[in-house]
Amino acid sequence: MPTGAAIRCDRIWRGARLATLAPGRPGLGVVQDGLVAARDGRLLYAGPAAEAPAFDAPRIEDCAGRWITPGLIDCHTHLVYGGDRADEFEQRLSGVPYEAIARAGGGIVSTMRATRAASEADLVAAALQRLDALIAEGVTTIEIKSGYGLELETELRQLAAARALGAARPITVTTTFLGAHALPPEANGDADAYVDRLIAEMLPAVAGAGLADAVDAFCEAIAFSPDQVARVFAAAKALGLPVKLHADQLSNLSGAALAARFGALSADHLEHTDAAGVAAMAQAGTVAVLLPGAYYFIRETKAPPVDLLRAAGVPMALATDCNPGTAPLTSLLLTMNMGATLFRLTVDECLAGVTREAARALGLQERIGTLEAGKACDLAIWDIERPAELVYRMGFNPLHARIRSGR
Ligand code: DI6
Ligand code: FE
DSSP: OSSSOOEEEEEEHHHEEEEOTTTTSSSSSSEEEEEEEEEEEEEEEEEEEEGGOOOEESSSEEOOTTTTEEEEEOOOOOOOOOOHHHEEEEEEHTTOHHHHHTTTTTTTTHHHHHHHHHHHHHHHOOOHHHHHHHHTTTTEEEEEEOSOOHHHHHHHHHHHHHHHHHHHSSSSEEEEEEEESOOOGGTTTTTHHHHHHHHIIHHHHHTTOOOOOOEEEETTTSOOOHHHHHHHHHHHHHTEEEEEEEESSSSSSSSSHHHHHHTTTTEETTTOHHHHHHHHHHHHOOEEOOHHHHHHTTTHHHHOOOHHHHHHHOOOOOOOBBBHHHHHHHHOHHHHHHHHHHHHHOOHHHHHHHHHHHHHTOOTTTTTTSSOSSSSOEEEEEOOOSSSHHOSSOOOOOOEEEEETTT
């Protein structure tokens, strides 16, 4: 490398095939003989080696033809919780439906009890096992929701545990307050009064502590009504927090349209969303976050309206939904396989769904999700011959190296 006029950087990867996911390039934005240069944790260049300016770096890696993608992004998880629900899984195997278990005081409320009983250190230790499984597959950013405390102190503890995970491992963590996840037993069935308290006490405290990057809710017959969700969203927006929604997972309450009405970053699940909901999302620029792991695990039979979403140009992200009840899943690679097999997404859609579109679902599209100059140097380097292998194989991890912020 020439040194005189060369641009100084920290690290160069050469001899790589790139899936840049950059908008403006067709498909995955493939570059066959690619070069990536990084300085101070950011990409200076990612593109054809032949068009690269001269760079000078103390560290130059030869990728020997390996593929580089953006670091993977899991944009919808409930990673932090106490206990597990293997017992409930056995009940469901013998025929008891998820909603019946929830109505009988199990489900989310059973995890709430275990989470309330756990210290922050307990929560972090349990979640680290799950986080490490995701990291081992090249995940460099993760969204983590609260929603198993259902009272202020535990919700704050869950969010603090999520933030602590981001300090314990080299990963970017975004946090989402999901106080409107389920009704706790002490609310005695009065969801309106619980929402009143959530708005008056919980939300301002969470926002004041700076512990949430967004606000989510579960809009469902077994959870909160569209009117209650609308009240939560109005309060969140008044505090300057973006919103997202668990929408139309088990039934169609027009959650997608509700999310769109509040300019939500994303509407998630969407199994029962109709054409009007899709149109509203397209209009609002709300991302569809599809969660095939939950669909698979609860043996849902109605798939989200992928054809409608695609036709309307709604960006589609894919995420694990990692949670103890409906998706005890810690693999984004398997999630992509499920997205393709169960929802008929293409390979390109699956890969965009865990990178570029997942970034958009978190409002981080200017900072991560593609290999473009100026974005974070978050990379996954794979021992594969073609990108389809990342979607095609099940239970196999071809990650060669993972780089987060250039390291
Ligand atoms: N939808 C889900 O799939 C999870 N939460 C939600 O709102 C389930 C959470 C659980 O069962 O613990
Ligand atoms: Fe979820």
